Amino acid sequence: MIKHILILQILGLISLGKTYSQDCKKINYQFDFGTTLSIPYENTIEYSTNFDFHPQTNYNSEIGYFLEFLVSCNLNNKYGISTGVNYSYSSLGIIDKIGRFENKGSLSASYVNIPVLFNYRITDKIPISISAGPYIGFIIDAVEKGTSYIDTTGIITMEPEIFETKYNYDTNIKEDYTSIDYGLLLQLDYEVNLTKGLNGVILTRFNYGLKNVLTNDLSNKSSAHEWKNYSIQIGLGLKL
Template sequence: MKQIICAAVLAVCTFGVQAQEKKFHFGAKAGAQSTTITGDEEDVSARIGAHVGVFGEYMINDKFSIQPELVFSMQGADSDVEENVFGENYKGEWVKLNYLNLPVLVKYHFSGVKGLSVGVGPQVGFLLSAKQKYTTSVEGVTTEHEDDVKDNLKSIDFGLTAGAEYELPVHVFFGIRAYQGFMNINDIDNDKAYNSVFQLSAGYRF
């Protein structure tokens, strides 16, 4: 995984060096997001997280561009699970998943509305860490737990991302984006679990 990450960083940096020659733009972005886990997981709800990253955009022509990104993303879901097993009460709190995501978008720039663009493309995610918080209660004694569950999940996620951006004349832009994972990230049983993310971003394009 380290080799893939280094290659991605090198690619972005190489594009940046060639910016003047190839109509390439480099930038950074950050924002808030609502994330959850879909699939067979029923007792979950959305969790608020954040993301921050860098990108490079190569203009193919006036209407189309390709934009690879490198983004740190705080994902996961809040848990609503409550059950009693052999006299022990279990209550789920949350699952926190930190990913390093590499989306590559093909973007269309509207000529009639300067600064407005839409994009769609694949995204690969590398799981950096995974923690789960829950409480157990036996005979009135409540105990909080926070476990490392990275070994229970697949190290790679894959899906499709799409969204829209509007850039001001001062090169500041605002974006909205949705991601849906296609790969089952559960690695311990047959239950299916997929990452789902809705993002709001702001950034600057050099």
């Protein structure tokens, strides 16, 4: 139900943008790029079991990147609407412990997002704008890779030369994720005039996911039962 409401909301906002497009003072085209800092939805997931070592998974932030193209419609000197296409690659560090086994690596996911932002310029004297609005995203790929270690303390083997204590893994886990994500965006940007008709943009954006992006079926290999995409994007752009 929430997904349907949000999709209808986005379609309504796009229609609203078309309705107001005839009143646009100016159409701008903007290309942005920068870094994506993923924020773990949960830092630690721990299980209460009868194992000697409680199985747990720890997550930490890692750096990714994003690229996007936006089209902006300035309704007046204060208000505007922006939409476009955003490609985002995000990554999380992961340490997974189960008894004598420990996996250390990263979990990365790629999305194509479509944002709809309402822009408000705070003051005419300083070119700072604040923007907010919904987004809908479509997953492209998800991969978990790293190294597995085995604690061999106390283990006796007659052939130690064939007993490996670590090995690398690289697993496509796209099937563990739903195909669609959605949420809200909050952005702050600062414009710098470079030449006539060309501005530079410095932006900071917070991505707040509202949807559990895990499938939660029996084939789901993730230790989490629920996960939402949170991230901060910091970047630069050119605005025509």
